[in-house]
Amino acid sequence: MDALTPGLEFEQPIWELESQLRKAEKESNGSPASDDEVRRLRREHTEMIRKVYGNLTSWETVRVARHKDRPHTVDYLSLVFDEFVELHGDKHFGDDRALLTGFAKLDQYRVMVIGHEKGRTYKERSACFFGCAHPEGYRKAMSKMRLAAKYNLPVICLIDTPGAYPGIGAEERGQALVIAQNMYEMSRLETPIICVVIGEGGSGGALGIGVGDRVAMLQFSYYSVISPEGCAGILWKSHEFAEQAAEALKFTSSNLLELGVVDDVIEEPLGGGHRDHHQMANRLKMYLMKTLRELVQKPKDQLVDERYNKFRKIGRILETSPEADALAAS
Structure with missing residues (x-):
């Protein structure tokens, strides 16, 4: 080039x-x-x-979501929020740098912010495991969410990960179980939760902090059960088919809004958020403020019920009678 x-x-x-x-x-x-x-x-x-x-094709959208200059959680912490105070550790094993948690202020609202962080330099990316969190990261996130609920603070989750860390140590410490527990606990947490996919929304790594009253995506992000490379490796036995896999997965913001998987799409500046961090941050802040004003007015039991029903409605099924099945078989 x-x-x-x-x-x-x-x-x-x-x-x-x-x-x-x-x-x-x-x-x-x-x-x-x-x-x-x-x-x-x-x-x-x-x-x-x-x-x-x-x-943009689906694969090109993935490339934009992974752009080296795209705003990360640490960028939004300085551009969107004030008075961020980081909270460390899961009180079990250690402090996972792939997930940042802490108190912050969003205009008049006190909130708990939880977000994946990938890092910029190689040293930072290595410390953050390239945004792939370990079980201790998800335990840390959940303990801070419980703390937020205790003090009636809304929770804001910024999702940007290719997936949970796939190493042996993470599996030995219960990676899948911790993610499942997070999803269960978030589904019944008695405080407003807003989740925004700001870059990559990969697999269980994203779902571990992805259950909320509102789930939004930035325009050029993606949210998927698996990365296109992983899908290509399974179905085509080669990562060379990642572009075809990306098209088949239907994981772009427009696809998922149509399917009802996400509630809102936040428009990015012309040419993507990596071209104008400040404008992208302003648009994200406007969305968070508008959504918070709506959610904080609702009683806690209504929040939990609506959150539960929202996720129960995702997906479409086709039911037929036994007679119709028999007729089709004949």
């Missing part, structure tokens, strides 16, 4: 226009002709971004 195109392959036309725009702005001498050229290139640049990002 050209040195001037640090983004993704399908962004190549965008970066070429951006290079031309920078050159035209640098060489502009203030004449009407040069100003017109700059304006023309700006229009073309904007239209190209709109065209490329308006026609």
Whole structure:
């Protein structure tokens, strides 16, 4: 890839226009002709971004969700929330850096924030296990959620993980059981819960903090039972078929909104959240504020009942009579 195109392959036309725009702005001498050229290139640049990002395939959406410059939980903690105080440890084994938990303030609301963190540098990513949490991370998250319920604080979960950590140690410490316990406990927690997929929403790693009164996704995130590479490895016996797997899984925000798996899709800035962290954070904050105002008004028993019924309704089945089955078989 050209040195001037640090983004993704399908962004190549965008970066070429951006290079031309920078050159035209640098060489502009203030004449009407040069100003017109700059304006023309700006229009073309904007239209190209709109065209490329308006026609992303499922696999390209995955690439955007994994973009190296995409905002992480730590970015939103500084841009969306105030007075964040991190809480560490699960009181059983240790402190998992793949899941950040702590008190924070969202305008007039005191909240508990729980979110996956991937890290930026290799050192940070190694410490965070690339966003793949261990059992102690999910135990930490659950203990902080119980604390939030005790003090009537809403819980906000930011999901960004390719999946729970798949290592032997994690399995020995009960990875699957802890995730199942989290889902059960979240389903009956007597405080408002808002879950937002901000990047990758992979498998049980996402579900471990993904049961809420409202489940939303950013426009270019994905939420799936398995990664496209994992699906391709199982069904096609090769990761080379990840693109086909991504298309078959139907895990983009538009797919899942139509299927009723998520409640809302938060629109990203033109060209994705990685192009404008502040604007993306403002849109996320507006959604959280609007949803919190709605949820905090509801009685606790109503919250729990509606949350339970919401997840019971996910999925579609087709029921037929025994007579119809017999007729079809004949």
